[in-house]
Amino acid sequence: MIEAVGLTKRYGAKTAVDNLSFQVRPGAVTGFLGPNGSGKSTTMRMIVGLDRPTAGRVTVGGHPFRSLPNAPRQVGALLDAKAVHGGRSARNHLLSLAQLAGIPTARVDEVLGVVGLQDVAKRRSSGFSLGMGQRLGIAAALLGDPRVLLFDEPVNGLDPEGIHWVRNLMKQLASEGRTVFVSSHLMSEMALTADHLIVIGRGQLLSDMSVKDFISANSADFARVRVPPEPEQREKLTAALIEAGGRVMPEPDGALRVTGLPLPRISDLAHGAGVRLWQLSPHQASLEEAYMRMTQGAVDYRSTADAKEGLVPPPPPYELPPDTGGLAQPPELPQRGWYAPPPPGRSPAAPAPSPHPHPHPHPTERETSEESR
Ligand SMILES: Nc1ncnc2c1ncn2[C@@H]1O[C@H](COP(=O)(O)OP(=O)(O)OP(=O)(O)O)[C@@H](O)[C@H]1O
Numbered sequence: 001m002i003e004a005v006g007l008t009k010r011y012g013a014k015t016a017v018d019n020l021s022f023q024v025r026p027g028a029v030t031g032f033l034g035p036n037g038s039g040k041s042t043t044m045r046m047i048v049g050l051d052r053p054t055a056g057r058v059t060v061g062g063h064p065f066r067s068l069p070n071a072p073r074q075v076g077a078l079l080d081a082k083a084v085h086g087g088r089s090a091r092n093h094l095l096s097l098a099q100l101a102g103i104p105t106a107r108v109d110e111v112l113g114v115v116g117l118q119d120v121a122k123r124r125s126s127g128f129s130l131g132m133g134q135r136l137g138i139a140a141a142l143l144g145d146p147r148v149l150l151f152d153e154p155v156n157g158l159d160p161e162g163i164h165w166v167r168n169l170m171k172q173l174a175s176e177g178r179t180v181f182v183s184s185h186l187m188s189e190m191a192l193t194a195d196h197l198i199v200i201g202r203g204q205l206l207s208d209m210s211v212k213d214f215i216s217a218n219s220a221d222f223a224r225v226r227v228p229p230e231p232e233q234r235e236k237l238t239a240a241l242i243e244a245g246g247r248v249m250p251e252p253d254g255a256l257r258v259t260g261l262p263l264p265r266i267s268d269l270a271h272g273a274g275v276r277l278w279q280l281s282p283h284q285a286s287l288e289e290a291y292m293r294m295t296q297g298a299v300d301y302r303s304t305a306d307a308k309e310g311l312v313p314p315p316p317p318y319e320l321p322p323d324t325g326g327l328a329q330p331p332e333l334p335q336r337g338w339y340a341p342p343p344p345g346r347s348p349a350a351p352a353p354s355p356h357p358h359p360h361p362h363p364t365e366r367e368t369s370e371e372s373r
Contacts, residue, residue: 006056016042018203024181029174031194032183035299039203040183048077072101076141077150081133086126111139130157151182167193187288201298218294219285225256226279233275240273
């Protein structure tokens, strides 16, 4: 296990890591996320004793890295794949590391096979591509068969096959009961690889929870509801949903976005109002959406071209016609902020949907209810 308590690192006036406390447990892949410059690499360097904390401490298996006996056999790290003597072959690079740590030569050939570099083992690493360098760095981390592994951006430069391989490798290492701590900016990959997430911003802890909890805590889950195009169907349902405490907003494609009510309740309310549902599906945010939402305020470096590039503002809540006035005001739900854009091909600036989004509906065109997106 890795444990940080009040971990702090200052470089002059700059506080790179600020009073950080967390635990990275064995048997799981723990993702380490944060915007550029948030202190991930500095934290990892302190874990392996390359930087000394200004305050606080970080231990591996209860000991500071520097006091671990034969540390390379207990902790393996890929922090900078370029930190290799370019004039050495891949095999000689690993051999020199193995000799320093008393690791048998046979293990060098074994890890070269594990990372798929056996055919280029005698080539100088200076001629390696970015992806080959990453594989060599991973081989070096695995060399001592350690129980604790740290990977800083391990998929950087890897092709899709390589990314898939790293994903399976991390999961396998965790399933063997090892502690796996991995940083990445590739959210889709983290969503597939990590079980747990530690998120930092400006050196401070923002979140420490499972991927599943992180997504549900940082996303505005909502239901997408589609009804027949007759305006009265839409209005009847909207009135029933608002009266029950829901919040209804039009989606650019004509569907309704409903927050504050569970799916079965929406279904019951539609039934009670005599409205046929053509679609009732849950929307769950991706890890990327949840991450962007959480770290919005902790981003140091943002393009001046478009501060919220890729995100679109939410549409205004659905307006009921005047004759349905007197209904309860919808509660304020965590639906503020920005959300992911509509699917490609749909203009985010599309006007509010017309009451007749499907001019010639046909029964066979109906969408399945309870469809999962
Ligand atoms: N040796 C150093 N001297 C001075 N400042 C440093 C040093 N190392 C890191 N910093 C600063 O500390 C902050 C955190 O840097 P760090 O590299 O740990 O962030 P990071 O989260 O790994 O970023 P990225 O995602 O871009 O790799 C940055 O502002 C960086 O400029």
